[in-house]
Amino acid sequence: MQSDHLPHLSVLVLHGPNLNLLGQREPGVYGDTTLDNINSLLDQKGKKLQAKVSSFQSNQEGVLVEAIQEAVGYHHGIVINAGAYTHTSVAIRDALSAIKLPTVEVHLSNIYQREAFRHHSYIASVSLGQISGFGAESYLLGLEALVSHLRRS
16 A cells, blocks of 8 residues: 555554553553543644544454454554453454454553463554553554555565
8 A cells, every 4th residue: 555545544443352441541551641532633743644543442352353354445554452351352453353454553561560360462463563561652652553564564
């Protein structure tokens, strides 16, 4: 995809389980920024990057799989914070692999400084890259990296 063929990039941002509780859920780990605030920051960053950002959150694995499958033909790439499904969901991993849209995995906390079970990501092997540990900034960095990749491709 050439950048001149993609004047209006569209990126799907997926938020997994419990991310709807941001701002009140373990602020020492996840900060006090709400999901609405993160989505607003993503919209602003998208406008600066000349990319349309569509954000979606679900606590249900199957709903996230369906959103990934439905992204084909509508979006050029995906930024995903699969939450706990990062470490458990072969279904989300397989959906991302099947659709072959460029994907960047993001996490608010540094998953490698946390419990051992969080050190493995099923998403990483089907992603362009992973950004973790920068709070809400992880999403913005992920969006920037994805848009840059799409414009180069």
